[in-house]
Amino acid sequence: xAGVTQTPKFQVLKTGQSMTxxxxxxxxxxxxxxxxxxxxMGLRLIHxxxxxxxxxxxxxxxxxxxxxxxxxxxxxxxxSAAPSQTSVYFCASSSHVAPFEQYFGPGTxxxxx
Amino acid sequence: xxxxxxxxxxVILSEAASLELGCNxxxxxxxxxxxxxxxxxxxxxxxxxxxxxxxxxxxxxxxxAEFIKSKFSFNLRKPSVQWSDTAEYFCAVxxxxxxxxxxxxxxxxxxxxx
Numbered sequence: 001x002a003g004v005t006q007t008p009k010f011q012v013l014k015t016g017q018s019m020t021x022x023x024x025x026x027x028x029x030x031x032x033x034x035x036x037x038x039x040x041m042g043l044r045l046i047h048x049x050x051x052x053x054x055x056x057x058x059x060x061x062x063x064x065x066x067x068x069x070x071x072x073x074x075x076x077x078x079x080s081a082a083p084s085q086t087s088v089y090f091c092a093s094s095s096h097v098a099p100f101e102q103y104f105g106p107g108t109x110x111x112x113x
Numbered sequence: 114x115x116x117x118x119x120x121x122x123x124v125i126l127s128e129a130a131s132l133e134l135g136c137n138x139x140x141x142x143x144x145x146x147x148x149x150x151x152x153x154x155x156x157x158x159x160x161x162x163x164x165x166x167x168x169x170x171x172x173x174x175x176x177x178a179e180f181i182k183s184k185f186s187f188n189l190r191k192p193s194v195q196w197s198d199t200a201e202y203f204c205a206v207x208x209x210x211x212x213x214x215x216x217x218x219x220x221x222x223x224x225x226x227x
Contacts, residue, residue, distance in 0.1 A: 033214050040122070042203055042217040043157075058214060090157065100145050100207050102215065104157040
């Protein structure tokens with residue numbers, strides 16, 4: 001049981017490049033979320049999903065896309081990377097039984113130059 | 114929209130000192146409250162949670178938190194800290210109904226000196 005996994009751990013992009021951050025969970029959780037963590041700002045919700053095929057925007061969705069084709073996977077796509085997207089990205093999941101008790105992945109540290 | 118304030122950004126304590134980290138939230142309705150901890154190089158982990166009932170909740174590693182509804186506060190306490198408590202602590206809130214996602218405070222970095 002690996003919990004929540006994220007790849008890659010580190011990534012450097014040039015402005016304008018696109019990429020996908022991967023997130024997978026093996027706990028059969030219905031709810032999955034993406035957060036970004038910036039110094040002095042805590043974690044801010046980017047997008048979330050309450051089940052396969054259902055996604056919604058969080059506080060800071062601009063510049064990011066998500067899809068949820070399976071229960072296990074919830075990839076985050078950066079369409080055209082900008083320096084303002086330099087951050088640490090965390091994926092989290094939770095079950096419908098305890099929807100607010102979120103399990104977090106190890107994070108992806110992204111730098112956009 | 115709800116928000117969470119953590120006024121202590123960086124706290125330095127000696128081992129065996131008592132700890133209290135402040136957390137205030139703004140939301141008019143019923144809320145669920147959480148404290149998460151991030152040890153250096155590790156994932157965020159749930160420390161404790163409050164849903165309803167006894168406003169004094171106990172979590173892992175000797176931590177506790179008290180929900181004071183009239184003050185919109187959910188302060189974290191520990192009677193005697195250890196060097197291993199060095200970490201960043203995040204308070205989080207979510208409304209009782211609605212979106213299944215958390216609103217986090219900005220975090221408090223705790224440094225415990227041996």
